[in-house]
Amino acid sequence: MARGKRLWGFGDEARAFLIEATAEIPSLLALVTRAERRADLGMWIVQASMEELDEMYSFGEALMDGTRSRRRLELLEGMLASLGTSMDGF
Numbered sequence: 001m002a003r004g005k006r007l008w009g010f011g012d013e014a015r016a017f018l019i020e021a022t023a024e025i026p027s028l029l030a031l032v033t034r035a036e037r038r039a040d041l042g043m044w045i046v047q048a049s050m051e052e053l054d055e056m057y058s059f060g061e062a063l064m065d066g067t068r069s070r071r072r073l074e075l076l077e078g079m080l081a082s083l084g085t086s087m088d089g090f
Contacts, residue, residue, distance in 0.1 A: 006053060008086040009043040010035070014079055017072075021063060027052070028059055050087060057083045 010018070015032060022028040035046035048056075057080060064076045 005047045005049060006086045006089065007045055008035075008048055008053060008056075008083060009038075009041065009045045010079060010082060011043050014075060015044050017075060018079075022059070025059070028056055031056060048086075053083055053087050057087070 018032045031052050035044035038045050060080050
C-alpha cells in the first residue's frame with residue numbers, strides 16, 4: 001500500500017448509492033469508481049488518501065442532514081462508521 005494511504009471498503013448497495021450521489025462531484029465519483037470488487041471479502045475496496053476519506057466523510061454527513069429515509073440513514077451511518085475506521089487506521 002502506498003505511503004499515507006488507507007483502505008476503505010463498502011458493499012454493493014453503498015456503491016450504487018454513492019455512484020448516483022457523487023455524479024456531480026468528480027473527485028468523489030473517481031474515489032468510488034476506482035474501488036475494486038473483492039469477491040473474497042464480498043465488498044469493494046479502495047486505497048485512498050486521508051484527504052479523500054475526509055472529503056467523503058463530510059459529504060456523507062451532509063447527505064445524512066438532507067435525508068429522512070430510514071434506509072438511507074442506515075446506509076449512511078454504516079458508510080460513516082467504515083470511513084471512520086479506515087481513517088483511524090484500524
